[in-house]
Amino acid sequence: MLLVESLDRISTPFQNAVVTIGNFDGVHKGHQALLKQVISKAKKISGTSVALTFEPHPLRALGIDTPPVITRHDQKMELLDASGIDVVMCLPFDKAFAAIPAQEFIEKILVEKIGMKAIIIGPDYTFGKNRTGNIALLREQGPILGFETIVADWIKDPASRTHRISSTRIRQIVMDGQVEQARQFLGRHYQIRGKVVKGRSRGGSQLGFPTANIKLHDELCPKFGVYAVTVETIHGKFMGVANIGYSPTFDDHIFTIEVHILNFDQDIYGTRIRVNMVARLRDEKKFADIRELSDQIRKDIDTAKEILLKNGSVEDRYIS
Structure with missing residues (x-):
């Protein structure tokens, strides 16, 4: 391409x-x-x-x-x-x-x-x-x-005989958290990407699940909640679980996108990653304490693995 x-770069038609x-x-x-x-x-x-x-x-x-x-x-x-x-x-x-x-x-x-x-x-x-x-x-x-x-003719929404595929329609679907449906319209998973930045420094130390934190700029943010994702890094593609929102258990009212990458222990601060939103698992929820939150994260990881394996989103060599 x-x-x-x-x-001015075009010298001849x-x-x-x-x-x-x-x-x-x-x-x-x-x-x-x-x-x-x-x-x-x-x-x-x-x-x-x-x-x-x-x-x-x-x-x-x-x-x-x-x-x-x-x-x-x-x-x-x-x-x-x-x-x-x-x-x-x-x-x-x-x-x-x-x-x-x-x-x-x-x-x-x-x-x-x-x-x-x-x-x-x-x-x-x-x-x-x-x-x-x-x-x-x-x-x-x-x-x-x-x-x-x-x-050119419009391309119809596969779930409707009256709506067409459009950026406006996809935008609303993603904001509603319907990332599986977004894939039908995009032909790929909806993706967010950004540089890994320092977060609250509590994912690994307090919860036992280290996270890569990224910031959005102009791009569309999916509905707050927990998602099964795949993560493309400089070290390859891995399974993951992403939390988008304010982490209400900690009650600090700070918006974050935190991604726990499975089977991964590399230092990627300052590098760019791509997060493919495969499926929405649940809403954000305020838990009674950190232990209860950690237990739920383990369940989220198990659910995400099951979905990602069934979905065929990652190669077997990334599965523990």
Whole structure:
């Protein structure tokens, strides 16, 4: 995959570019189907498949509040790369870019700069200054400027005949703690990632279960509770149990994401880990004392092992 982060980097248009445009938050199954259609069309016309996205999110760049992201920028780029797309154009978005008229965006950027011969977009796609560009304008300009406009069908929610897979829907599912259902929409487990930081220093010393603590930034936080997870570290992939919330037994009102990694004794402070949310085990609960909490954590570990083994989320060599 070629990553282009500025229009100035394009010296000559791409050959027969087939373009799709979007924020692609989550790179979910709907996005994946769209990208496959772009790749297929590019192959048919001996062209180049191009995904155009923006950083930061256009609404955020305009000072409008936006919901937390399903995938941070680095993960989104990794997922777009894995899709097989030829070129990802991740352009900086600001007020000047937002002021480009829709007609100019089509002519000067999509056709002249990128070399677009086809565009594949969803039914609700709008663009340009004041979002005045739409499918009707693309279809009007296509015969004049020499490109084809293809409107992709929505990908339906597998649990419903009326809802489509969307970032908004996935966001709500994750916030409800339904991470198993999120996997059906994403095609993978919902993942949070971050640097391991110093925590309360009580997981190993007081509870007997050392934890890796991470902080979220802009990304979506699952519903508070305890989860069966897999953890990707610099030492490999392991089973784990994660607690998200305020640990009410300690009553210190500090939000944390604490991950106990099974069969693991490496020092990973300062390194980045990836936590795949496989299944929600239970709500947070205030226990009478630390001993009662420790007993429950042992039960959570046993339950998590059973789920992860059945799920096939980790290799046998990581199971004690």
